[in-house]
Amino acid sequence: MKKQVKTxxxxxETRKKIxxxxxxxxxxxxxxxxxxxxxxxxxxxxxxxxxxxxASKEEAGQAALAAWAAHGSxxxxxxxxxxxxxxxxxxxxxxDIMIDIVPHxxxxxxxxxxxxxQETAVSHPGLREACSTYLTNWTEFARQxxxxxxxxxxxxxxxxxxxxxxxLNSLWQGSMLVAKTTQxxxxxxxxxxxxxxxxxxxxxxxxxx
Amino acid sequence: MKKQVKTxxxxxETRKKIxxxxxxxxxxxxxxxxxxxxxxxxxxxxxxxxxxxxASKEEAGQAALAAWAAHGSxxxxxxxxxxxxxxxxxxxxxxDIMIDIVPHxxxxxxxxxxxxxQETAVSHPGLREACSTYLTNWTEFARQxxxxxxxxxxxxxxxxxxxxxxxLNSLWQGSMLVAKTTQxxxxxxxxxxxxxxxxxxxxxxxxxx
Amino acid sequence: MKKQVKTxxxxxETRKKIxxxxxxxxxxxxxxxxxxxxxxxxxxxxxxxxxxxxASKEEAGQAALAAWAAHGSxxxxxxxxxxxxxxxxxxxxxxDIMIDIVPHxxxxxxxxxxxxxQETAVSHPGLREACSTYLTNWTEFARQxxxxxxxxxxxxxxxxxxxxxxxLNSLWQGSMLVAKTTQxxxxxxxxxxxxxxxxxxxxxxxxxx
Amino acid sequence: MKKQVKTxxxxxETRKKIxxxxxxxxxxxxxxxxxxxxxxxxxxxxxxxxxxxxASKEEAGQAALAAWAAHGSxxxxxxxxxxxxxxxxxxxxxxDIMIDIVPHxxxxxxxxxxxxxQETAVSHPGLREACSTYLTNWTEFARQxxxxxxxxxxxxxxxxxxxxxxxLNSLWQGSMLVAKTTQxxxxxxxxxxxxxxxxxxxxxxxxxx
DNA sequence: ACAAACGGGACCACCCGTTCGT
DNA sequence: ACGAACGGGTGGTCCCGTTTGT
Numbered sequence: 001m002k003k004q005v006k007t008x009x010x011x012x013e014t015r016k017k018i019x020x021x022x023x024x025x026x027x028x029x030x031x032x033x034x035x036x037x038x039x040x041x042x043x044x045x046x047x048x049x050x051x052x053x054x055a056s057k058e059e060a061g062q063a064a065l066a067a068w069a070a071h072g073s074x075x076x077x078x079x080x081x082x083x084x085x086x087x088x089x090x091x092x093x094x095x096d097i098m099i100d101i102v103p104h105x106x107x108x109x110x111x112x113x114x115x116x117x118q119e120t121a122v123s124h125p126g127l128r129e130a131c132s133t134y135l136t137n138w139t140e141f142a143r144q145x146x147x148x149x150x151x152x153x154x155x156x157x158x159x160x161x162x163x164x165x166x167x168l169n170s171l172w173q174g175s176m177l178v179a180k181t182t183q184x185x186x187x188x189x190x191x192x193x194x195x196x197x198x199x200x201x202x203x204x205x206x207x208x209x
Numbered sequence: 210m211k212k213q214v215k216t217x218x219x220x221x222e223t224r225k226k227i228x229x230x231x232x233x234x235x236x237x238x239x240x241x242x243x244x245x246x247x248x249x250x251x252x253x254x255x256x257x258x259x260x261x262x263x264a265s266k267e268e269a270g271q272a273a274l275a276a277w278a279a280h281g282s283x284x285x286x287x288x289x290x291x292x293x294x295x296x297x298x299x300x301x302x303x304x305d306i307m308i309d310i311v312p313h314x315x316x317x318x319x320x321x322x323x324x325x326x327q328e329t330a331v332s333h334p335g336l337r338e339a340c341s342t343y344l345t346n347w348t349e350f351a352r353q354x355x356x357x358x359x360x361x362x363x364x365x366x367x368x369x370x371x372x373x374x375x376x377l378n379s380l381w382q383g384s385m386l387v388a389k390t391t392q393x394x395x396x397x398x399x400x401x402x403x404x405x406x407x408x409x410x411x412x413x414x415x416x417x418x
Numbered sequence: 419m420k421k422q423v424k425t426x427x428x429x430x431e432t433r434k435k436i437x438x439x440x441x442x443x444x445x446x447x448x449x450x451x452x453x454x455x456x457x458x459x460x461x462x463x464x465x466x467x468x469x470x471x472x473a474s475k476e477e478a479g480q481a482a483l484a485a486w487a488a489h490g491s492x493x494x495x496x497x498x499x500x501x502x503x504x505x506x507x508x509x510x511x512x513x514d515i516m517i518d519i520v521p522h523x524x525x526x527x528x529x530x531x532x533x534x535x536q537e538t539a540v541s542h543p544g545l546r547e548a549c550s551t552y553l554t555n556w557t558e559f560a561r562q563x564x565x566x567x568x569x570x571x572x573x574x575x576x577x578x579x580x581x582x583x584x585x586l587n588s589l590w591q592g593s594m595l596v597a598k599t600t601q602x603x604x605x606x607x608x609x610x611x612x613x614x615x616x617x618x619x620x621x622x623x624x625x626x627x
Numbered sequence: 628m629k630k631q632v633k634t635x636x637x638x639x640e641t642r643k644k645i646x647x648x649x650x651x652x653x654x655x656x657x658x659x660x661x662x663x664x665x666x667x668x669x670x671x672x673x674x675x676x677x678x679x680x681x682a683s684k685e686e687a688g689q690a691a692l693a694a695w696a697a698h699g700s701x702x703x704x705x706x707x708x709x710x711x712x713x714x715x716x717x718x719x720x721x722x723d724i725m726i727d728i729v730p731h732x733x734x735x736x737x738x739x740x741x742x743x744x745q746e747t748a749v750s751h752p753g754l755r756e757a758c759s760t761y762l763t764n765w766t767e768f769a770r771q772x773x774x775x776x777x778x779x780x781x782x783x784x785x786x787x788x789x790x791x792x793x794x795l796n797s798l799w800q801g802s803m804l805v806a807k808t809t810q811x812x813x814x815x816x817x818x819x820x821x822x823x824x825x826x827x828x829x830x831x832x833x834x835x836x
Numbered sequence: 837a838c839a840a841a842c843g844g845g846a847c848c849a850c851c852c853g854t855t856c857g858t
Numbered sequence: 859a860c861g862a863a864c865g866g867g868t869g870g871t872c873c874c875g876t877t878t879g880t
Contacts, residue, residue, distance in 0.1 A: 167399070177323055541660060
């Protein structure tokens with residue numbers, strides 16, 4: 001009598017598809033403009049599945065942020081894969097990694113963290129806090145590289161690694177924001193190259209592109 | 210039949226109140242999370258009045274963006290109020306103006322343009338375009354100052370004023386994003402000071418904070 | 419200071435334009451789907467003008483119905499313009515008039531009375547009553563023609579002129595309804611020709627197209 | 628968080644209730660004057676349920692039309708239930724069925740198809756098309772009966788079954804329109820009887836009520 | 837683990853009508 | 859006689875989340 005419906009029964013995969021769809025949609029429309037139903041549709045699942053895996057939309061947002069951050073961390077961590085032959089090697093590799101992201105065809109050229117934190121600062125404090133943490137993590141990573149470089153190579157002029165790291169992170173986030181707004185990804189590349197030259201100038205000769 | 214309590218009859222003021230309320234709410238929650246009703250309540254007007262002045266929420270958003278941009282332009286324009294006694298005077302004043310915004314108690318520490326463009330890039334192309342224009346305007350202003358400085362004072366190393374202007378704008382936007390996310394406005398000030406030092410280094414001595 | 423706006427100051431013409439626009443829109447969308455603002459826009463006036471001339475949307479509807487009925491009555495009345503040389507002349511002319519309406523390019527091929535009465539039967543009893551009156555008027559006109567013919571020419575079989583008149587009116591209204599629905603105006607012509615033949619058959623030979 | 632009082636869980640029944648309520652309300656007020664909320668209230672369901680079953684008001688309208696047409700078709704089909712002992716038997720039974728509808732206390736004396744098509748011809752083309760189809764279906768049914776009668780009993784004067792079928796359908800629709808407008812259901816009966824006599828006259832003796 | 841019916845409440849848009857000004 | 863600001867309410871749509879069933 002009742003028709004038997006097929007259930008996929010691959011919980012991990014379902015979760016993953018939901019998170020990926022959520023990320024893709026948030027990158028385009030932001031968090032609040034993205035509906036649960038829409039995410040489900042993109043992921044090819046029903047709301048039943050969604051709310052089985054996530055207690056609320058916010059929780060899915062948290063998962064999306066975490067996945068995004070994890071992916072980013074893995075990407076950036078590659079900067080330390082090989083030992084540094086020159087004190088600035090790791091920093092340079094980090095810039096290279098970031099620059100290499102831009103021309104990639106499927107690159108979103110926006111950051112989930114940046115978007116979500118802006119719209120949820122008041123309404124969903126938990127999300128904003130998570131964003132803050134992820135931003136801090138990135139900064140901490142850059143700070144370490146800067147500190148290590150500073151330890152290995154006395155800078156021409158002294159600087160606070162944490163401060164410079166926030167400077168670079170702000171520029172990174174701002175570049176993606178500008179790129180999405182103006183739809184000119186090139187800005188990101190140029191900004192990053194200029195930032196690299198700036199970092200170099202803290203150590204070596206007084207700035208020469 | 211219907212009881213009409215009172216009619217205010219101050220169209221310009223009504224418009225202004227709506228726009229200001231919209232700006233305030235967008236800064237907190239973003240565009241799509243801000244409801245028309247909410248704006249009306251904050252502005253003390255009815256939906257009837259709202260939709261008399263604006264055909265749609267998007268149109269109100271456009272007006273809010275325009276007002277925000279106009280306000281910003283006026284602020285920045287003050288950098289050229291007095292003649293420059295030193296070639297870098299105008300640039301320094303621009304940085305001062307931006308830095309002075311931060312400690313102001315009612316300062317939003319976020320930019321409507323930045324927020325709106327992120328969430329509406331796909332859903333409301335018109336808004337994104339407007340944002341792009343306003344970002345470009347700011348950049349053009351900075352570019353002019355840089356070009357004028359470059360003309361008056363040969364830089365230590367050559368640079369493209371437009372590129373540097375985009376660099377500064379990206380940093381400026383990113384700084385506000387980071388500040389809102391981490392809820393640490395100080396980052397903005399430090400980033401701006403570092404940016405000023407960077408600009409100086411393009412002209413004068415090789416960087417000294 | 420205050421800008422002087424031009425006011426047309428042609429009350430009768432304004433009224434007329436409003437009514438005409440209302441008729442045109444009602445024919446397309448029905449009464450309740452037609453908004454006051456929409457009527458005003460089509461008429462090139464503002465709501466101020468509308469509510470100066472009509473106390474409510476319903477009142478405008480009444481005026482539209484009246485105008486429509488007046489126009490129709492004038493049209494049909496032409497059937498009696500010339501004296502009848504043959505007892506069935508007036509009836510034939512009435513059919514001719516109705517048939518001639520169809521091919522006219524700007525012909526609506528629907529009847530305001532028919533539309534309005536259907537949707538307002540419950541919500542706006544006044545409008546329905548007016549519609550009923552106008553339908554009755556048309557029927558009365560046809561009844562007179564039938565009665566006159568019957569008086570001048572004894573029918574082959576007796577009939578009640580009022581009954582036949584309602585029969586014809588129902589067919590007339592139904593034909594327009596069907597024409598609008600199927601978008602085949604030809605049905606109207608064929609139905610009317612068949613109706614004429616039927617009327618003839620009441621008097622003369624037993625039906626021959 | 629939210630309190631969920633109860634969930635009915637009878638999808639087919641819910642759908643049916645919605646459609647029936649929609650039909651009842653459309654018959655009274657027309658399509659556009661009937662609100663979704665109103666339908667829900669009449670059906671005893673929430674808007675959540677409504678928009679789960681129908682993507683839009685129009686889709687519900689389509690379902691209502693389909694249900695109405697199906698009900699009508701079943702009704703009329705009874706005319707062919709028994710074999711025809713006399714060539715005109717089936718036609719006569721069709722007229723009987725239609726006439727029998729009138730005195731029924733719960734009879735609407737209007738046709739959803741007729742109403743909906745008039746108000747949605749422009750705004751909802753899909754609905755108009757559906758109405759056109761249903762009208763055509765009815766006509767086709769009548770045409771068949773006429774053709775069968777014509778095949779079995781050579782008519783006194785030749786006629787095109789399709790044309791006569793449209794004639795009858797127009798009269799049928801128009802009769803209901805007039806009945807609703809004048810609130811005199813008797814017109815329908817009289818018109819139908821006259822129509823039956825007319826059809827008879829096409830075959831047999833030259834008209835005798 | 838998932839599907840689908842459903843609850844209730846928001847959303848934006850637009851409605852009709854009033855009021856004041858010109 | 860008309861224009862425009864405005865009030866207050868409704869309309870259709872979609873939202874997030876709950877619940878029941880498989």
